[in-house]
Amino acid sequence: MKIAITGGTGFVGRHLAERYDPSQVVVVSRRTGVDIDDVDGLATAFAGCDVVAHCAGINRQIGAQTYQKVHIDGTRAVVEAARRAGVKRILMLSFLRARRDCGSPYHESKWAAEELVRRSGLDYTILKAxxxxxxxxxxxxxxxxSVQTVPLFATVGFHEKPIRPIPITEMVDVLVAAATGELPYSTVAVVGGEExxxxxxxxxxAGIVDRRVLVVPAPVWTIRVLAQITEWTMKVPLIAKAQARMLTEGVSEAAPPTxxxxxSLRPRLPFTAAQIEAALPERGGFGFSDLRIAH
Incomplete structure (x- = not known):
């Protein structure tokens, strides 16, 4: 089986690509010279592929990289290119709470992309992760x-909502299973094994990186302000506005229900020290190099 992966140099796409023999993977991204809304370029890239795993996405808008361009126009182009190239199956990585008319451009654009895939006429699997x-x-x-920069961390709102983190290894397990046709014509929720x-x-x-931290609740509006500031100032924001919205709602149940x-495919691993260690970057806090002005 040959698979094309959009967003193939991103977080999920990169880990998915590593599961396959390099000769059976086509990585598609801006870094490989193909824009997500370039139908001709995508169709050329998809030629000879059996499956497209559509993992491309953004959590903040910068310049021309808007939710409309990446999530909606990009998905429309991916579907059309897959048809032209004769691809039989398309997988889409969406968000657990993507839905229409909720006031969040991120959530709404992801939902619109889901609808394009559902109506594509192709065998599809949408994973709402x-x-x-x-x-x-x-x-x-x-x-x-963050905890290595300052010993203080603010949660979103005075009443926390639960999350169910998914280890990337288990997320990729689900994607690989879907690529082989285990979840045809379906939209399914994917959540982690521990709430x-x-x-x-x-x-x-903080315990794993040997830091003591004071965790305090903060009003939702202050986190939204922080998100806007870090989107403006940081190369990768400490928290994006879309992520602030996610934490306000909680990330444990699909909306709408699905x-x-x-x-046999449900993630089970809890958020243990071993899982955290495997995910940790090099030790150190945020610095000048993390600011957009430095680039």
Whole structure:
């Protein structure tokens, strides 16, 4: 089986590509010279592939890289290119709580992309995933670096909502199974094996990097302001506005409700020290090199 992976140099796409023989993988990204909304370029890249894993996505908008361009126009182009190239199956990585008319451009654009895939006429699997963590992620990476920068961490809102973190290894297991046709014509939720609060996540990570941290609740509006500031100033924001919205709602149940994975494919690993260690970046906090002005 030959597979094309959009967003193939990103977090999930990179880990998925590593599961296959390099000769059977086509990595598609801006770094490989193909824009996500370039139908002709995508069709050329998809030629000879049996499956497309559509993992391309953004969590903040910068310049021309908007949710409309990447999530909606990009998905429309991927579907059309897959048809032209004779690809039989398309997988889409979406977000657990992507839905219409919720006031979040991120959530709404992901939902619109899901609808394009569902109506494509191709065999499809849409994976509505919660928070995924692993080496190169935004969860363990950012929390560990944050607590090594300042011994204070603010959660989103005075009443925390639960999350169910998914190890990247188990997320890739689900993607590989879907690529082989185990979940035809379906939209399914993917969540991790342990439900916990962000404050618990922070304390576990802080313990692994030998830092003591004070975790305090903060009003939602202050986190939204922080998210906007870090989107403006940081190369990879400490927290994006879309991520702030996710934490406000919680990331443990699909919205709207959808099918669950078969028992044999459900992630089971808890958020343990071993899983955290595997995801940690090099030790150290945030610095000048993390600012957009430095680049």
């Amino acid at each position: 919660g928070m995924i963590y692993g080496h190169g992620d935004h969860l363990v990476d950012h929390v560990s670096r 916990l609060m962000l404050s618990e996540v922070v304390h576990r990570i 099918d669950e994975l078969p028992e």
